[in-house]
Amino acid sequence: MSDDIQKVILQLPASAEYVDIVRLNLYGIASKMGFSYEDIEDMKVAVSEACNNSVLYAYDQVDGFVDVIFEVSADALSITVKDEGESFDNVASEERITLHDKELSDVQVGGLGFYLMQALMDEVNVISESGKGTVVTLTKRLLLSEERV
Amino acid sequence: MNTHKSEKFHATTKTEGSVCTVYLSGELDLSVAPDFRLVMEPLVGDTALDLVINMKELKYIDSTGIGILLSILKARHGMDVKFTVEEVPPQIQKLFDMTGIAKFFASQENSH
Numbered sequence: 273m274s275d276d277i278q279k280v281i282l283q284l285p286a287s288a289e290y291v292d293i294v295r296l297n298l299y300g301i302a303s304k305m306g307f308s309y310e311d312i313e314d315m316k317v318a319v320s321e322a323c324n325n326s327v328l329y330a331y332d333q334v335d336g337f338v339d340v341i342f343e344v345s346a347d348a349l350s351i352t353v354k355d356e357g358e359s360f361d362n363v364a365s366e367e368r369i370t371l372h373d374k375e376l377s378d379v380q381v382g383g384l385g386f387y388l389m390q391a392l393m394d395e396v397n398v399i400s401e402s403g404k405g406t407v408v409t410l411t412k413r414l415l416l417s418e419e420r421v
Numbered sequence: 422m423n424t425h426k427s428e429k430f431h432a433t434t435k436t437e438g439s440v441c442t443v444y445l446s447g448e449l450d451l452s453v454a455p456d457f458r459l460v461m462e463p464l465v466g467d468t469a470l471d472l473v474i475n476m477k478e479l480k481y482i483d484s485t486g487i488g489i490l491l492s493i494l495k496a497r498h499g500m501d502v503k504f505t506v507e508e509v510p511p512q513i514q515k516l517f518d519m520t521g522i523a524k525f526f527a528s529q530e531n532s533h
Contacts, residue, residue: 288452295448295481313512320483324451371491371521376498379491384484384520391519 278344286336286355291323294340301342302349305414314392315351315412321385322353322408330357330405348394348413356405428480432460441470442507446478449486457489465493468502477508487520494525503529 282297284290295316302312319340326338336357343350370387371379390396395411428447435442441464449457464472474490490506497504506526509517517523 291450376495376525384487388484
């Protein structure tokens with residue numbers, strides 16, 4: 273058994289129009305690895321949320337890029353979403369919310385993205401440095417007993 | 422299942438009697454959120470209608486889409502009029518349950 277990690281790297285304009293390209297690539301890589309339909313759907317949502325954050329918060333009116341790095345190993349897929357814009361530090365710390373304990377009149381619209389990433393992936397790491405951008409790494413482990421797509 | 426194709430977002434509105442149903446298809450994400458808002462805007466304030474979103478052909482929704490649904494729920498709740506969803510696919514229902522928005526739809530099912 274080899275411990276090799278293979279990488280697939282995408283660089284996209286930080287624009288909402290390109291987030292579906294990340295989902296298409298994710299689908300290809302994850303289905304090839306043998307992830308279940310449900311796991312792939314979970315990862316699609318989580319990765320899109322990470323990309324959305326880069327698109328929305330990283331680059332204020334200037335054109336920027338988002339790097340997406342897929343790291344394929346024998347038993348896990350890690351997806352790193354990286355931008356070099358302003359960090360979204362505040363978003364990361366304040367907005368890990370759900371609606372479960374709230375009345376409709378009290379809920380705030382927005383901020384569910386980080387919560388979804390954490391709920392849908394096995395591991396989520398966020399490194400955000402002011403002025404240097406944000407790196408979000410999402411990991412899903414591959415359970416070999418699962419039904420294949 | 423054909424999930425690997427990116428499908429363009431579409432919204433079609435049909436009104437029958439006092440019920441207005443918006444049929445969504447494709448992927449509702451950040452890039453089409455403004456289109457979805459535009460379709461919903463004139464309907465949200467109409468208190469004469471029960472507003473329903475049919476999600477049978479919706480392949481994907483992100484937190485932006487859920488956020489818009491939430492803001493419509495809030496607005497309709499404030500006017501004491503209905504806003505519900507129907508034929509929600511399992512992978513989308515899962516997100517509704519996870520985020521907690523599901524209970525706001527469910528709480529209207531036995532009213533009126």
